[in-house]
Amino acid sequence: MKLTEAKQQFISSWGAFGTHWGINRTMAQIHALLLISPDPLTQDDIMEELNISRGNTNMNIRELINWGLVERVILPGERKEYFTAEKDIWKVVKQIVKERKKRELEPMMQLLDKLEDVEGDKKDKKVKTFIDTVSSIKRLGLQADKTLDVMIKAEENWFVSSLMKIFK
């Protein structure tokens, strides 16, 4: 397979992959493109390569910057902004985990705390099932939260080798 074709495939399936994870197609595609680009690209490069409009490109680059996955780069002597993506995949994964934890897990835990305090007779089957469900989700969530915290701080080597020990 030629590089051009391989690039296309990588970008397009990274985009499709993204949509399963609540990330929009274009954002994932821009990320993919930057991941495989040895040098920083301008917004125009990205627009041209992916055939998307100026506004769309700009918006999704900003979003990638918010997620901490892409950085603005100013090349010396150039007027334009360039963009580049973190290439260390382990760092990328940790960054995504960190953001999603903050954006999704933490608010969910707060809600569960409130819902656990529902009024009502705990001998009522409906009340009991509700509280039991909420509590057990909360328990697992807390565990996940702690585990992810450690993972975020870990080095890849350390993480992988620890897992290897447990998981044979």
Added chain:
Amino acid sequence: MKLTEAKQQFISSWGAFGTHWGINRTMAQIHALLLISPDPLTQDDIMEELNISRGNTNMNIRELINWGLVERVILPGERKEYFTAEKDIWKVVKQIVKERKKRELEPMMQLLDKLEDVEGDKKDKKVKTFIDTVSSIKRLGLQADKTLDVMIKAEENWFVSSLMKIFK
């Protein structure tokens, strides 16, 4: 907070949560409703409780069954089908992990295998960056795959306590 209100909140935020994870709102809401229902429900119960149409309800129940999260139950002496959700959250999580691994991770790994073989001079910076990126994603993917496999087989207690050992 009253049970009725708590239920509403739980269902609606489970639905919103689902959309961040590539699961559609209704599917997640039906799942939430069944999770907190002590007894199996009929399709009509679900339709009424969530105010959704027959077709939509049917389609999403089927999808939940495909995912292995919901089961059909026939109550003795009744004509209608009832539905019930697995209540053990650890089992639910394992089931979801198993399905997503199969549906997403495995196809991605297959693609990466192909893409790693791209033709071209490895001294060319573009080719090199491409292969490096693909390879490192593959490496992490393989590790994730193994880890998830073990997780899928683990008991919650075993899993959690093992993690606790590593992660202090």
Added chain:
DNA sequence: ATATACTTTCAATATTTTTTGAAAGTTCGA
């Protein structure tokens, strides 16, 4: 100060995804 090069915004539009509900299909008891 202003022209130029570049970036951001956002209302309108297009696309994708979800939902509806009536019709077709199925199952089962009599």
Added chain:
DNA sequence: TCGAACTTTCAAAAAATATTGAAAGTATAT
């Protein structure tokens, strides 16, 4: 075999989401 009770399908409609591009905004060099 019939018909009532129930389930599934799917084309059309609605809703949600993403994209466009022209206009407004900003920063910089001279």
